[in-house]
Amino acid sequence: NVCLGLEDLQYVFMISSHELFITLLKDEERKLLVDQMRKRSPRVNLCIKPVTSFYDIPASASVNIGQLEHQLILSVDPWRIRQILIELHGMTSERQFWTVSNKWEVPSVYSGVILGIKDNLTRDLVYILMAKGLHCSTVKDFSHAKQLFAACLELVTEFSPKLRQVMLNEMLLLDIHTHEAGTGQAGERPPSDLISRVRGYLEMRLPDIPLRQVIAEECVAFMLNWRESEYLTLQVPAFLLQSNPYVKLGQLLAATCKELPGPKESRRTAKDLWEVVVQICSVSSQHKRGNDGRVSLIKQRESTLGIMYRSELLSFIKKLREPLVLTIILSLFVKLHNVREDIVNDITAEHISIWPSSIPNLQSVDFEAVAITVKELVRYTLSINPNNHSWLIIQADIYFATNQYSAALHYYLQAGAVCSDFFNKAVPPDVYTDQVIKRMIKCCSLLNCHTQVAILCQFLREIDYKTAFKSLQEQNSHDAMDSYYDYIWDVTILEYLTYLHHKRGETDKRQIAFKCIAHDPQKEAVTAWQAQRRKKKFLPSNYAPNF
Numbered sequence: 001n002v003c004l005g006l007e008d009l010q011y012v013f014m015i016s017s018h019e020l021f022i023t024l025l026k027d028e029e030r031k032l033l034v035d036q037m038r039k040r041s042p043r044v045n046l047c048i049k050p051v052t053s054f055y056d057i058p059a060s061a062s063v064n065i066g067q068l069e070h071q072l073i074l075s076v077d078p079w080r081i082r083q084i085l086i087e088l089h090g091m092t093s094e095r096q097f098w099t100v101s102n103k104w105e106v107p108s109v110y111s112g113v114i115l116g117i118k119d120n121l122t123r124d125l126v127y128i129l130m131a132k133g134l135h136c137s138t139v140k141d142f143s144h145a146k147q148l149f150a151a152c153l154e155l156v157t158e159f160s161p162k163l164r165q166v167m168l169n170e171m172l173l174l175d176i177h178t179h180e181a182g183t184g185q186a187g188e189r190p191p192s193d194l195i196s197r198v199r200g201y202l203e204m205r206l207p208d209i210p211l212r213q214v215i216a217e218e219c220v221a222f223m224l225n226w227r228e229s230e231y232l233t234l235q236v237p238a239f240l241l242q243s244n245p246y247v248k249l250g251q252l253l254a255a256t257c258k259e260l261p262g263p264k265e266s267r268r269t270a271k272d273l274w275e276v277v278v279q280i281c282s283v284s285s286q287h288k289r290g291n292d293g294r295v296s297l298i299k300q301r302e303s304t305l306g307i308m309y310r311s312e313l314l315s316f317i318k319k320l321r322e323p324l325v326l327t328i329i330l331s332l333f334v335k336l337h338n339v340r341e342d343i344v345n346d347i348t349a350e351h352i353s354i355w356p357s358s359i360p361n362l363q364s365v366d367f368e369a370v371a372i373t374v375k376e377l378v379r380y381t382l383s384i385n386p387n388n389h390s391w392l393i394i395q396a397d398i399y400f401a402t403n404q405y406s407a408a409l410h411y412y413l414q415a416g417a418v419c420s421d422f423f424n425k426a427v428p429p430d431v432y433t434d435q436v437i438k439r440m441i442k443c444c445s446l447l448n449c450h451t452q453v454a455i456l457c458q459f460l461r462e463i464d465y466k467t468a469f470k471s472l473q474e475q476n477s478h479d480a481m482d483s484y485y486d487y488i489w490d491v492t493i494l495e496y497l498t499y500l501h502h503k504r505g506e507t508d509k510r511q512i513a514f515k516c517i518a519h520d521p522q523k524e525a526v527t528a529w530q531a532q533r534r535k536k537k538f539l540p541s542n543y544a545p546n547f
Contacts, residue, residue: 065091069100076132076144078151082125089121097124104131109210110166117160126152126163133170142178149174165209172197173215176222190226198222202247203237220250221319229254245307246316252276257324260351270354277332280306280313281373282364310369318380326381327351327390333374334394340367347374347397348435350390374398387418389431400439409443412436416539423539426532434460445471449479455538458490458531468493472500482509485516487538489531 025033065088072084088097098104098115106114106127114130117123133148149171156163176198179190198219223232232247232254240247255269282305308316320326327350334349339359359365375398381391396411415436416427437459444452453471457464472493488494494516501510 065095069097072097072128073101076136076141076148078129078148081128081132082151085121085125085128089124093120096120098127098131103135104128106131106134107212109212113160113163113166113210122155122159126156129155130167130170133174137174137177140177140181142174142181145174146171146178162209165206169201169209169211169215172201173212173218176218180222180225190222195223195226195228199231202240202244205239216244216246217316217319220244220246221316224250224253224320224325225322227322229258233258248307249276249313249316253325253328256328256354260324260328260354267354271356274332274335274355276307277313278336278359278365280308280310281336281366281370282306282361283366310366310373314373314376317377321384323385323388326377326384330374330377330381330391330394331355333370333377336365337367337370337374339365345397345401347394347401348433349394389415389419392418393431393436396436397439400443405443405446409440409447412440412443413539420539423536426535427539432459441467444479448474448477450474450477451479451481451484454493455484455487458488458493459535463490463493465492469496472497482512484538484541485512487534487541488516489534 068084068088068091072081072088075081075084085097088095104127110130111127114127115123117126129148129152133145133152136142136145136148149167153164153167153171156167175194179194184190201215201219220232232251236247236251241251242248252269252273256267256273259267259269284305317326317329320329331349331351332355334347335352335355338346338352339357339362374394378391378395378398381388382395385391392411392415396408396415399405399408399411416432417423419431420427437456441453441456441464444450444456450471454468457468457471485494485497488497494513497513498510501507501513
């Protein structure tokens with residue numbers, strides 16, 4: 001009644017856009033009221049009431065436009081956005097309201113089509129609905145994003161089949177994100193109709209439809225994450241493998257994972273995947289003659305030789321969550337890193353034996369970029385699962401190779417902790433291999449923890465007495481020294497300790513070492529029990545100071 005009693009339409013617009021108005025009235029009532037008000041002509045009789053004071057001066061059109069533009073920026077209600085735009089276009093036909101906010105961004109592949117719409121109101125509405133929908137999706141406000149996209153789809157269906165398909169594609173991507181952020185996090189498989197829509201998108205062959213690369217990436221990553229290997233390995237159309245590099249990469253990854261249990265000679269796809277990644281990580285070289293006549297070699301960091309750029313490959317990998325797929329990719333890059341001729345310390349990884357052992361043109365590979373990629377991948381995989389012992393060992397090896405021994409020891413211990421119920425069980429021998437133990441020994445040695453070195457020498461399949469004795473001779477040890485003697489179970493090392501302290505005249509320490517000698521070392525069962533018990537005690541005690 002208040003609105004219907006007003007003669008100035010600008011006041012009506014101001015009141016109808018107020019938050020209280022929107023809260024009090026239902027959608028149907030708001031629509032009915034605005035329609036009734038728009039039918040009335042905005043007649044203002046300036047003679048009815050003279051201007052008596054400053055506060056009686058009505059707001060200018062520019063002020064009203066500014067207020068509406070502010071509401072337009074804040075609103076995520078499709079109906080309200082439409083009403084504001086109708087009001088704005090009723091006030092002026094000279095403005096392009098899709099430019100009101102520089103935060104409204106639409107992908108360049110779409111903007112050309114949208115800005116080509118002849119009707120100004122429709123153009124503004126489509127652009128703003130899509131921009132706001134994309135923004136809501138980015139900030140994970142999926143409910144509002146769905147409303148905005150649905151309104152945009154309904155609008156463009158009336159006049160543009162091309163934009164209709166664009167909106168269907170964006171709604172597919174939104175549904176993927178919604179599932180992954182919702183029930184997908186708990187491991188619930190996506191509904192079958194969503195999987196069918198993803199397949200439909202990948203196989204789509206509509207001409208002149210603008211496509212965003214990220215949708216293809218997300219669709220292939222979606223299929224890999226939910227182990228749709230049957231489709232990727234057997235049912236993908238041949239034209240897709242040729243035209244879509246992400247489908248090609250997904251097919252090779254799925255096939256390599258599928259072939260893992262088989263014999264090594266049957267792993268043809270592993271070799272194909274290796275060649276694809278090597279090509280992506282290769283640099284294109286050009287020869288350039290300088291002013292002095294000399295020919296120099298110029299290397300391009302991002303090669304165009306592969307099916308995609310290295311940065312695109314890394315972006316795609318960071319959309320994956322499936323553990324086996326991530327392990328395979330990490331294994332491949334670790335092997336590629338180890339192929340270098342000047343490498344001093346190899347990095348270990350699971351399934352590393354399935355990859356070729358050499359590269360024909362070693363100089364073409366950008367090993368600096370490979371090393372950076374390995375570090376980024378390990379950081380990403382550990383963000384997905386910080387308790388994967390294989391990935392923790394890789395991280396430890398990277399720190400070891402770069403002389404960061406404290407950090408390396410930290411991750412070696414963490415790898416043992418996560419696969420042994422915090423050392424309440426024995427660490428599996430395939431986790432603490434001799435190579436890992438030797439690297440832990442070197443870390444402790446370089447950190448001047450010499451008593452720990454002697455203890456770790458017992459963990460090897462064949463006890464390294466030479467290293468153990470040498471470490472015990474060191475007197476500048478930074479660890480607890482005799483407090484660790486209780487963790488030594490090998491009688492030979494304990495006897496050497498007793499002799500060493502006797503020689504130095506250290507009676508108290510000699511007595512501590514003597515008490516640690518097993519009562520009956522001749523019985524293998526007793527010795528094995530002592531070894532296992534003291535291993536379990538030592539590792540947690542070493543773990544705590546490093547964390």
